[in-house]
Amino acid sequence: MATLKDLGEEGLLEIILPLLPRGSGLVIGAGDDAAVLAAPSAEEELLFKIDAVVSGVHFTPETPPELVGRKALARAISDMAAMAGEPRQALVSLALPKEIDPSWVVGLYNGLRQLAEYFGVGISGGELSSTAGPVTVTIALIGVVPLGGAVLRSGARAGDLLFVTGELGGSLTEHHLTFQPRVKEALWLAAHARPSAMMDLSDGLGKDLPRLAAASATGFCVNLHALPCRAGCGTQKALGDGEDFELLFALPPEKLASLAGWGKAFPNLPLTHIGEIVSQEKGYSFEPCGYDHFAQR
Amino acid sequence: MATLKDLGEEGLLEIILPLLPRGSGLVIGAGDDAAVLAAPSAEEELLFKIDAVVSGVHFTPETPPELVGRKALARAISDMAAMAGEPRQALVSLALPKEIDPSWVVGLYNGLRQLAEYFGVGISGGELSSTAGPVTVTIALIGVVPLGGAVLRSGARAGDLLFVTGELGGSLTEHHLTFQPRVKEALWLAAHARPSAMMDLSDGLGKDLPRLAAASATGFCVNLHALPCRAGCGTQKALGDGEDFELLFALPPEKLASLAGWGKAFPNLPLTHIGEIVSQEKGYSFEPCGYDHFAQR
Numbered sequence: 141m142a143t144l145k146d147l148g149e150e151g152l153l154e155i156i157l158p159l160l161p162r163g164s165g166l167v168i169g170a171g172d173d174a175a176v177l178a179a180p181s182a183e184e185e186l187l188f189k190i191d192a193v194v195s196g197v198h199f200t201p202e203t204p205p206e207l208v209g210r211k212a213l214a215r216a217i218s219d220m221a222a223m224a225g226e227p228r229q230a231l232v233s234l235a236l237p238k239e240i241d242p243s244w245v246v247g248l249y250n251g252l253r254q255l256a257e258y259f260g261v262g263i264s265g266g267e268l269s270s271t272a273g274p275v276t277v278t279i280a281l282i283g284v285v286p287l288g289g290a291v292l293r294s295g296a297r298a299g300d301l302l303f304v305t306g307e308l309g310g311s312l313t314e315h316h317l318t319f320q321p322r323v324k325e326a327l328w329l330a331a332h333a334r335p336s337a338m339m340d341l342s343d344g345l346g347k348d349l350p351r352l353a354a355a356s357a358t359g360f361c362v363n364l365h366a367l368p369c370r371a372g373c374g375t376q377k378a379l380g381d382g383e384d385f386e387l388l389f390a391l392p393p394e395k396l397a398s399l400a401g402w403g404k405a406f407p408n409l410p411l412t413h414i415g416e417i418v419s420q421e422k423g424y425s426f427e428p429c430g431y432d433h434f435a436q437r
Numbered sequence: 438m439a440t441l442k443d444l445g446e447e448g449l450l451e452i453i454l455p456l457l458p459r460g461s462g463l464v465i466g467a468g469d470d471a472a473v474l475a476a477p478s479a480e481e482e483l484l485f486k487i488d489a490v491v492s493g494v495h496f497t498p499e500t501p502p503e504l505v506g507r508k509a510l511a512r513a514i515s516d517m518a519a520m521a522g523e524p525r526q527a528l529v530s531l532a533l534p535k536e537i538d539p540s541w542v543v544g545l546y547n548g549l550r551q552l553a554e555y556f557g558v559g560i561s562g563g564e565l566s567s568t569a570g571p572v573t574v575t576i577a578l579i580g581v582v583p584l585g586g587a588v589l590r591s592g593a594r595a596g597d598l599l600f601v602t603g604e605l606g607g608s609l610t611e612h613h614l615t616f617q618p619r620v621k622e623a624l625w626l627a628a629h630a631r632p633s634a635m636m637d638l639s640d641g642l643g644k645d646l647p648r649l650a651a652a653s654a655t656g657f658c659v660n661l662h663a664l665p666c667r668a669g670c671g672t673q674k675a676l677g678d679g680e681d682f683e684l685l686f687a688l689p690p691e692k693l694a695s696l697a698g699w700g701k702a703f704p705n706l707p708l709t710h711i712g713e714i715v716s717q718e719k720g721y722s723f724e725p726c727g728y729d730h731f732a733q734r
Binding site for chain 2: 232266
């Protein structure tokens with residue numbers, strides 16, 4: 141079977157380039173020194189993200205390449221969702237061992253392409269490097285958000301209610317490769333309820349919620365009994381497994397009614413109230429909130 | 438000495454984040470799920486590039502980390518110059534072995550920062566991955582160019598004159614780490630002469646010029662005696678060494694007079710006429726152009 145060394149970079153590019161979706165706003169795509177993209181409108185701002193997956197860390201040599209490509213792009217798209225934005229154009233940097241089978245790379249691009257097309261994302265270019273180490277797939281992603289509309293980690297205030305979408309824990313079995321970035325859900329939340337703070341759960345609620353609280357200069361309390369654990373998972377896995385890629389957001393309590401349409405909009409995706417934001421002095425607590433631990437649920 | 442494993446990602450970020458220049462147009466920088474950038478004006482388009490350097494390929498473990506950071510960013514900036522654009526905001530993805538000395542990473546960021554500040558580039562975020570392989574530094578870069586003003590590889594026409602900036606060959610001694618991206622020079626050329634095609638020389642004239650010709654559906658002839666070889670280099674090194682990061686451009690002959698001010702604008706950077714674009718049927722020639730090989734020089 142041909143290796144990358146046999147085929148050469150140019151030979152591989154001839155196979156890959158026709159696979160790339162153009163998306164919207166692409167003026168000049170792959171093949172020049174840089175991609176040229178139409179500027180977003182004056183009513184928008186840009187989102188900009190870079191993210192890498194490394195063989196042996198984020199996937200294994202046995203992972204189907206389609207799922208590696210899918211995961212690499214999905215992680216970056218999830219970050220656009222976390223800002224309540226929409227992904228637009230991606231670039232792909234691959235560090236590849238010389239002995240890799242070119243069909244693996246084509247599989248990777250097929251996985252990238254399918255997810256990109258689902259989200260209307262263009263792949264406007266990329267580059268190849270050789271490496272003596274593991275395969276590394278790095279995605280740069282540009283998105284857009286309405287001017288001033290990005291939902292940051294830093295906007296939570298004491299009294300806000302904390303919610304997560306979906307289920308937590310047990311990602312490693314399959315979810316970390318097949319998760320669906322919550323772009324539509326985040327846009328719905330921004331339009332209907334305007335969360336005060338939001339992020340995607342990449343390292344697990346136990347690590348990520350303290351980051352949101354630190355950015356907002358607040359504390360939090362979480363009712364562990366309320367966590368939406370994936371089947372077969374307990375609280376500790378829901379807190380610590382990571383790679384859930386669900387949305388965590390804070391909502392002022394007076395906006396609670398604005399979530400009423402969630403179940404109709406997303407009948408298959410639970411939305412769970414897991415706790416509250418409290419003042420910074422009260423610190424971080426993974427105990428149920430309030431004096432009477434259960435009465436208020 | 439502390440390793441990255443001792444310090445942890447959060448500890449390292451506390452050191453790095455204050456080093457990051459904001460540049461222009463930065464709304465929300467490092468620390469959230471994605472950076473938020475102001476949209477360019479309606480009279481501009483975006484340039485978008487990703488590029489990686491890998492230890493053992495683009496630098497060695499002995500290369501000072503400041504020069505590794507400098508090179509990683511300079512390569513991407515050079516691609517913005519190649520499009521006649523200006524770099525604006527960068528993201529940095531690092532794949533690092535666990536045993537790396539954090540001071541190496543801080544050195545890398547110092548090199549990034551110094552070059553970024555020189556070119557007015559902001560560093561709006563990034564991320565860290567662990568790897569069992571070599572250090573890999575991947576840069577995503579956004580730039581801007583006036584609407585319709587990007588100079589592509591594909592615009593050369595038969596009869597155009599071919600020029601290169603600077604000297605070629607021998608990059609490996611030092612130039613590949615210390616080269617200056619030709620941003621000002623490219624902007625000057627776009628404003629004064631408007632080349633029909635342009636690119637930066639990353640793989641050497643012998644590989645890169647055929648790419649420009651292929652993109653333009655033309656042939657070329659190059660007068661090897663005219664090549665501006667770096668001291669100690671002959672023609673073969675000038676053609677094949679790579680990593681010159683000089684500008685190669687094509688200019689319709691009627692615009693030749695518009696280059697008259699070059700020497701005053703850039704007194705220390707030679708501009709050399711090395712050949713001509715010819716029709717595609719005439720193919721690629723590294724022989725002097727024309728019937729009488731020397732009379733026309």
